[in-house]
Amino acid sequence: MERKLLRLAAALVFAMVNAGSAGAEILIGMAGALTGPNAYQGEQQQQGVELAIGDINAAGGVLGQKLRLISVDDACDGGQAIAAAHKLVAENVAFVVGHQCSGASIPAAGIYERAGVIQMTPASTNPRLTEEGRPNVFRICGRDDQQGAIAGAYLAARGKDSRIAILSDGSVYGKGLTEETRRHLRNNGGAETLYDELDPGLSDFSNLIMKLQAAGIRIVYFAGYYREAAILIRNAREQGYNLQLVSGDSIASEAFIQVTGEAGEGTVFTSFRDPRRNPDAAALVERFRQNGFEPEGYTLYSYGAVQAWAQAVVKAGSIEPQAVISALRSNEFETILGRVSFDAKGDVRQPGFEWFIWRKGRYVPLE
Numbered sequence: 001m002e003r004k005l006l007r008l009a010a011a012l013v014f015a016m017v018n019a020g021s022a023g024a025e026i027l028i029g030m031a032g033a034l035t036g037p038n039a040y041q042g043e044q045q046q047q048g049v050e051l052a053i054g055d056i057n058a059a060g061g062v063l064g065q066k067l068r069l070i071s072v073d074d075a076c077d078g079g080q081a082i083a084a085a086h087k088l089v090a091e092n093v094a095f096v097v098g099h100q101c102s103g104a105s106i107p108a109a110g111i112y113e114r115a116g117v118i119q120m121t122p123a124s125t126n127p128r129l130t131e132e133g134r135p136n137v138f139r140i141c142g143r144d145d146q147q148g149a150i151a152g153a154y155l156a157a158r159g160k161d162s163r164i165a166i167l168s169d170g171s172v173y174g175k176g177l178t179e180e181t182r183r184h185l186r187n188n189g190g191a192e193t194l195y196d197e198l199d200p201g202l203s204d205f206s207n208l209i210m211k212l213q214a215a216g217i218r219i220v221y222f223a224g225y226y227r228e229a230a231i232l233i234r235n236a237r238e239q240g241y242n243l244q245l246v247s248g249d250s251i252a253s254e255a256f257i258q259v260t261g262e263a264g265e266g267t268v269f270t271s272f273r274d275p276r277r278n279p280d281a282a283a284l285v286e287r288f289r290q291n292g293f294e295p296e297g298y299t300l301y302s303y304g305a306v307q308a309w310a311q312a313v314v315k316a317g318s319i320e321p322q323a324v325i326s327a328l329r330s331n332e333f334e335t336i337l338g339r340v341s342f343d344a345k346g347d348v349r350q351p352g353f354e355w356f357i358w359r360k361g362r363y364v365p366l367e
Contacts, residue, residue, distance in 0.1 A: 025068040026061075026319060028053060028306070029088035029117075031081065031098030031108065034073035037227045040255040040297075041100045041123060046071060047293050048122070048302030049097050051284075062310050063319070074108075076101040076225075078172075085111040093117060094319045097305045100298060102126035103172035109137050116321040118328075120309060122301035125249065126176040130345040135325055138346040140305045140337070141298070144177045147248060147270050147353045151177075152184025154355070155192075155221055155246065159185070162218035162244075165194040167208075167232075169224025177223035177248050193217060200228050205235050212236075212243065219244045226251045229267075230259035237263035244268075249353070252297045257361055267358045268366055273351055275300045275337050277365075284336055296363075301351075304335035 030049045032042035053067045061067060070091050072084035081104035088096055089111060096112060096119045099105040105124035112119045113134045120138040121129065127143045155164055166182055168174040175197075182192065194215050198208055209232075212220065220243055222229050229247050236243040249271035257264045276285050276295060284303070288295040295303075309324070311333045316323035332341040341349050355366035 024065060026063075026065050027091055027093040028067050028069050029091070029093035029096035029098070030069060030071040030302075031074055031084050031088065031096055031104070032071075032100040032123075033076040033104075034071065036075040036077075038076040038101065038225055038250075040226070040253050041076075041250075042073070044253070044295075044297045044299040045097060045100055045122060045302045047288065047295065048299040048304075049306055051288070052303040052306035056306065056310055062313050063317070067310075074099055074101075074104045076104055078103050078107045081105070081108045082111065084108070088112075089115040089117060094321075095120070095309050095324075097122060097302055099124060101171070101173060102129060102176065105129050106132075106172065109134050112136055118309065118321060118324060120305045122305050123249075123298045124173075126172055127180075128172075128176070130347050133345070135346075136321065138305075138308075138328060138342055138348075140308065140340065140348045140351070141272050141301050142351055142353050143347060144173075144180045144248075148177060148180025148182075149184045150353055150355070151181040151221065151246070151248070151270055152186075152190070153188050155181070155185045155219065156188035156190030158219060159190045159192075163193040163216045164190070164219045164221065165196065165212055165215070165217040166192045167195075167220060167222045167224075168197045169200045169222075169228050170197050171200070171224060173250070174224035178221070181221055181223065192221075198224075198228060198232070200224065203231065205232050206239070208232070209235050209239055209241060209243075213239075213241060217243070219246060221246045223248050224250065226253060226256040227259065230256050230264065233267060234260050234263040249297075252356065252363060254294065254296065254362075257358055264358050265360075269356055269363075270353045271297075271356055271363075272301065273354055274356075274365070275304075278336075278338065280338075281336050300336050304337040304340065307335040308333040308340060 074081040085108035100123035168178040247269040252271040312327035
């Protein structure tokens, strides 16, 4: 009885606040790395969310209210992510796009759950984020068990005549993706010669390169962030080592090729399907480019996250969290990514992964 009274009181308070805020703004949070080595991903998120909010506001807002963005920096760090999440909760945001790094999203998720804030990541791929069963958590990108499945099959096929090393940068993302890739490599009848973890604080991996050469490694699968991937292949080329680098979605950015130069040519990697190639996205892509920004990587996924949430609010007729969560779980949404829906865990059903290759300074689908 006491719990029912508390829930009723909370509902009445929410209704009073909502009724008194007609014409007020709805606050949206964006949490990502705005500083540090992964800031390029944070900029992708920021650009995508900002333009989505601008377009929604230009069309009249949501339920007659304009959206306003509050951005916080987590530097792709778990501790800073907790502080960033508390800040957004204190600001009374209704929705958070983020975090981008799995090691930031996972610890922040519980804070948002306790505060009744919906979180949707456009970039965090570690399965644990949605496997923990939090009802407020959604993922509009793919998962690393999906990414690892195609990476493992690829390595198994190419590793029949070449020795393979699997490397991680030790991050939550890196460890999770290497574990999935290694598992699927073995399920496909392959095996790695070397399994190791590099130090992401280093600016030179020459000692590791020598270790790889001594083991006769021809293919390296690296799961981690772009900086270490870029330095690794650049060092290999500097030493005349014809190493094939295979990696994951974090190198889907010009930031990778800016560090590697020509050394990055021929690097292959898995990443989310590229919505820039969708004819229906052409006009939006051109708008980004006219503003001097290439909407690669997580940009359009961030835009799509705002679209999905806004449409769910309209379907719910309220920004009340439980109503919006129910709408997100039971409807399909027309977004820049195409039509999307979410399963019982909060994972998106449609977008998956595909192969890309760096050619002539840009990444294109691997044919």
